[in-house]
Amino acid sequence: VLAAPKKLLVDFGMRRAHGAEAAIMAARATHLAGFDGTSTVLALPMFGIPIYGTMAHSFVQAHDEEARAFERFAASRPNNAVLLLDTYDTEAAARTVVELFLRSRIPRPSAVRLDSGDLARHARNVRAILDEGGLADVDIFASGGLDEHRVAALLGEGAPIDGFGVGTAMDTSRDAPYLDCAYKLVEYAGRPRRKLSEEKATLPGRKQIHRLYHRHGVMMRDVVTVEGERCEGEPLLVPVMRRGRRLEPPETMEALRRRARHQLDRLPPALRSLEPASAYPVAISPALRALIESCPAGSRRAPPRERPKAK
């Protein structure tokens, strides 16, 4: 989303996701994060996510001639055909598309898709063939082993690509396949609790996170405080359930997408980069520090103190 602003971005990852449930959740997560849609069809009835699809290699292969496959596919989607060019020879297929169009054997396709080889080179060749053939308004869509770095590199070298299908690297979270966090008990029976396991110690007690912003709206730092402690900044944690019931109706997908976009916009520039950045500053408040001190390492007893007054 950050690497390809204003490009069409489609989740193509279902076949590599860790099961059908993971694929559906990936379609939802990527749409929230700014993707335009997904090729996972069930995401439309479940979440209202737009579906994008293109033809498959098997559709081309099921025909004795590629041109017949293009004709039939275009006839079945006269207003929105995306023709796949790389089953046999990408540039030859682009010339076939132009020829079919000029001979009125197919309506104007909305896009063509490249799925293998040097995508930047093929995109340039195909763009020239299409432009020369009167198909300058046909988009070029690319897929095939893409991730954010590859997308940024393709756009960086000026490849004439209008949209990307991203699958495996995203749906399997290839470079970060898990998040090292877990539920931990921090309060029980009205008392703060603390786990002291080596390199796994937790911060005790109920908390609030306050986020501070620069004057122009960019995030500056967060402060982890004890709940009820006074602190400047925007409190981030709000109750969403009480006694097993949600307090508000679910937000719409559009509201969730708007918030994600707004928060991406307010990320510090270093954190919007694909390159490793220094960590975002997170501080511990004085009251939380005092609470940690009162749960010293090795005590094996919870401290007999009341938790700070809750709101």
Add this chain to the structure above:
Amino acid sequence: VLAAPKKLLVDFGMRRAHGAEAAIMAARATHLAGFDGTSTVLALPMFGIPIYGTMAHSFVQAHDEEARAFERFAASRPNNAVLLLDTYDTEAAARTVVELFLRSRIPRPSAVRLDSGDLARHARNVRAILDEGGLADVDIFASGGLDEHRVAALLGEGAPIDGFGVGTAMDTSRDAPYLDCAYKLVEYAGRPRRKLSEEKATLPGRKQIHRLYHRHGVMMRDVVTVEGERCEGEPLLVPVMRRGRRLEPPETMEALRRRARHQLDRLPPALRSLEPASAYPVAISPALRALIESCPAGSRRAPPRERPKAK
């Protein structure tokens, strides 16, 4: 399974799996591969997989004193308590277990669990404390960020550990989060079909795989043949469905586990190692090579030939 022969191995990965479905399938896959069981409880009613659990840090933290947590947990599982030692101080907790046992406050636990810090050092310390306290038959179970390399290293340095809980690295397939394979069309309407995309070309036609073994039963190499072609070795592909119906009832979990164990035993030694090995040899048969030649690159036409006679 190969790195820790004869140790108790338990899938602990549910919380990090890519959803509930992925967690259940990981419990099944790891049990097939040789794990003894899982902490994912639903795997018992669904697949008959044995369930192993230990106490949680939150159970210890919910008590004002660790000793009370041990007493209550042991009372709830008098025949099979696994006590978690590292919530505050591992060695101190081991001494607490001995003291509780000697004062008859708890029955003999079946094991203790270590979940943080230098697991080899803690295992040695805890082993000594338990042995000295008359608990030489209490097992030591380790968990916490383990993978096959860490397990092999712990056993290699002689750590007295009797079993391992392995989670995140396995259920998320951290080092290999996806398998780069896909369904491809190779025959349609009685004719072999071939995709020629750059670096993604496929082998056309219906196939059989023949596996050849050394005289002592270890796998030697595979040959990919055209279906019906004569070839020495064991044919691996058998029909499991026809006209949308399975041909045989599903195999039992025990039969599946037996086959996995048998096949692991027959892997070449280099492929049983945790270190990278040279690839297992896979050859293309003469008839398949001829079929490839008859679908030359760039033709964009399927060759007009009959597929070899099927069985």
